[in-house]
Amino acid sequence: MTGLPLLSIAIWLPIVGGLLVLATGSDRNAGLARLLAMVVAVAGFMVTVPLYIGFDTTTSDMQFTELRQWIPRFNINYQLGVDGISVLFILLNSFITPLVVLAGWKVIEEKAAQYMAAFLIMSGLMNGIFSALDAVLFYVFFEASLIPMYIIIGVWGGPNRVYAAFKFFLYTLLGSLLMLVALIYLFFQSGFSFNLLDWHQLRIPLTAQIYLFLAFLMAFAVKVPMWPVHTWLPDAHVEAPTGGSVVLAAIMLKLGAYGFLRFSLPIAPDASRELAWMMIALSLTAVVYIGFVALVQSDMKKLIAYSSISHMGFVTLGFFIFNSLGVEGALVQMISHGFISGAMFLCVGVLYDRMHSRQIADYGGVVNTMPRFAALFMFFAMANAGLPATSGFVGEFMVILGAVQFNFWVGFAAATTLILGAAYTLWMYKRVVFGAVANHHVAELADIDAREFAILGLLALCVLGMGLYPFPFTEVMHASVENLLKHVAVPKF
């Protein structure tokens, strides 16, 4: 390729840009801050496009690699690279950032520069997570990305934001402490290397593998979040500003799932197999249990948050049935969930900006005053319910097929999402959008403006495009997923 360090640019461009935005300072320059943030965000997305175009789908090797010494004393390196598993998330992350900047354009009036900067920096850090091939580098990015999100919830959040931000921070931090122990153990086991690719080749006794697996599980399960460590997510979503919810749902939840693929499965493959039953059970619990819980939520954001947990259950289910359909379906589901849950939270944001309420009961008959919004919201609701020709269908379909292949009853439990997902999503939609105008607040609603239409329209195109032609997405993954499954298939202890 061009020889440019594309991954480094993808990481540092938003971070440096974010710092520049921060430097514009007070709200008197808010206009400048917004404009600059937008330029940085779009540029940040543009530089990731060559990653996809130049991607070689025939190999499972790391591509666009970069290697520099960082702390030679501990053999810690600044080592980057992407494969078919991680490359799509960098694109997704960089794609969501401009949308989030645009979504906060008018709504955030206080500390606009700081708000935009936080998102840009977070975007860069998360690109770092998806491209780090050195464990310490990964860990630093992984933990650092918590800080901007903590600030976003804590500063621009709702009335109960401090409690939510704290719950979010502690939950995720406690989870990752055990991971640190695991990383240090692996450092010694591998003869003083933090190189992830070296770790993938390690032969570790089964017992040690199980401890490692559990340590990683603590960190990643909280992030996904898997049942029963999911209760921070609804609180965080409810208090977070719209942009925060979008990034949280679209990208941050994917970090945990990505961790399973990068650490748990290849480093502790035998433990993964031994404990797969548990992971499958937890995933199915997420799909079914959380599906029922989502049904009875009276707060739209909580409902979508629970729906997110349920959809992420599909992701972890797909990973631990160990077939290509499952893993690739799970990856597709992760990307698709990025679009759809992001869009769903934006839709709630559109309503919240106008009514300052997330309660379903405060709405009704929105279609009478906001028909264009209602149409887009309908589309995303259907996508959330997994309708074919939307991206929401692709991953679910593949994972269910993979699950039936693995075990009929696992597939059976997973397929209940067809009913539950439709029930909670469409019932909410019915109560909010359909019907006669419920009250004078709804009667005064104004339909979405060009800015909101652009954001939702763009996401709708993504959801539709991926639903009609997911081939380019699955094509990228094949080699890396096959390689990963080979890791799992062969005993390593």
Add this chain to the structure above:
Amino acid sequence: MTDMQQLYLLVPLAPLAGAIIAGFFGKAIGRAGAHWVTILGVFVSLVASWFIYQDVERGNLFNGTVYTWATSGGLSFEVGFLIDKLTVTMMLVVTFVSLMVHIYTIGYMVHDEDNWPADSLAGRNSYQRFFAYISLFTFSMLMLVMSNNFLQLFFGWEAVGLVSYLLIGFWSTRPTAIYANLKAFLVNRVGDFGFLLGIGLIAAYCGTLNYTEVFALSQVLSGTTVELIPGLPWMLVTVVCICLFIGAMGKSAQFPLHVWLPDSMEGPTPISALIHAATMVTAGIFMVARMSPLFELSDAALSFVIVIGAITAFFMALIAIVQTDIKRVVAYSTLSQLGYMTVALGASAYSAAMFHLATHAFFKAVLFLGAGSVIIAMHHEQDMRRMGGLRKYMPITYLTVLIGALANAGFPPFAGFFSKDSIIEAVRLSTTPGASFAYLMVLAGVFVGGLYSFRLVFFAFHGKERFRDAEPHGHDDHGHHGPVEPKESPWVVTVPLILLAIPSVIAGWVMIGPALFGNYFGGAIYIAPEHPAIARMAADFHGAMGMIAHGLMTLPFWLALAGAATAWYLYIARPDLPAVIKQKSGVLARILERKYGFDEFNEWFFAGGARLLGRGLWKVGDQTLIDGLVVNGSAKLIGWVASIVRLFQSGYIYQYAFSMIIGVFVLLTLWMNRV
């Protein structure tokens, strides 16, 4: 790509283009633009289907891929077409009925703005939106029937479900409409749940989703046994077929997943005709016929199919007798007729099912559109108790509805006679376990069919003009107060009625020879040698005229006649009797009026149960156990430990010194006593 392949693509894409233009640019092109562009799209599709039909007649079949949707784990997911007799028959039925409905809609929806609250923006361009939806439906249905693989089948399956949802809830400000569309979608999803599992099993065991490849491997499916419940070995093909059939039960509204169809009448009448009578609800029937190479391998599955169909055919017909809403009568009649088709499938008489599907599409569309014509004339009154004597005001509507009723009741020589009689005969000859029960049900259903069909005709079109003494009413408050003066509907309504009535008369005797016994479907339908019903019927078949002559001497004809006569007696001769009977029959009448209580049970058990479970899991699981006990509990635990530890950090030197001495003492003791 050959010319024919381009033609195949044109069939679904023309209506799609119409839908996109009318849907997104409805405001710009206006009402006339919207109906012309969609009618043109469907018309092009119909003409192309006709050419393809002729091409298929010449023996040119097609089975190929349009594009690869995705690949994973050795499976190739594709979008592609399978063009054979079965497909092309469905294409003609779908595009023809759709075209008629498109034209009819111009007349039916012309005053649609009256159906919306005055200041609602949702009603803006609703006319154009309606055309966009029905064209989108036509596209989805064509994709469903033209598919050569299970992925696209499922795509079409869900897409028609989506459009059905959008159209049932078209008048989205009406509480009943948005209740009905959610119910329809969810009940269909229950069916799809089974359907998807069936597809999953096929993918898992056959490694392909392409029909032809799966059928070639059908021996693998029948040769494999699975123990889904330990100790209960089942033939895999039985499990697959039952799963697939559960999908058909949802889409084709078979007992006990039939509950959504009557409620779907909340949608505008044109879609009741197109979607909920002629085409979408027959998707399940079509699917099972398409899967005949699989169903033929499992007597257990066929038995399941025939019993479900028989229950639907008879018990749904019974409900039609007590309905007073003209559309609901037709809706329950549709349920019953779908039951007949399902029974035919179970009897391995796939061609008879397809034949009845086609004739039913015509005569049921006539009945629905005729009902719609009446509803227009009565200013959106649907209750037959406020009709009566309409025949002299609406002669064309009356005649076409009469033809529809005659065909529906199965009187020779109308289309329904041939198809229904073939089904009854096939069931009589069938060896499928459960066929004798089904035979009883379908025979009894013929009497009931005659009764409810002619009850509708007599109740609405004959007798006293009850609309004259009706109170001013109407759920649409748009100023039509006082008694209405019914008049015949405009030509856009009557012409489709006439065009659909013609095949309702003639389709039977024209089609029966080739369709049932002439190997019309060719290789598209497979019947195992041990299922001889159709073959035996073919041996006894001596032309359509012979069948009529024979039919006049058999039980079904006399049963239908008895049904019609009963209707005449009850609604013309002694109109006072129905009320008396209703009073006398007490519980029975109430059971029928409550539709066997399915709605109440589902509402209480499934909807209520799910909410209760959800609330329980949320309050007890999430809030009390996880958050309360574990999360906040560990916070409390830390607080409690800290409060104790705090006691030691008192700040007094002597306490620290004391504990240090104790500590040293303990350590020394342990050290000295070490082993």
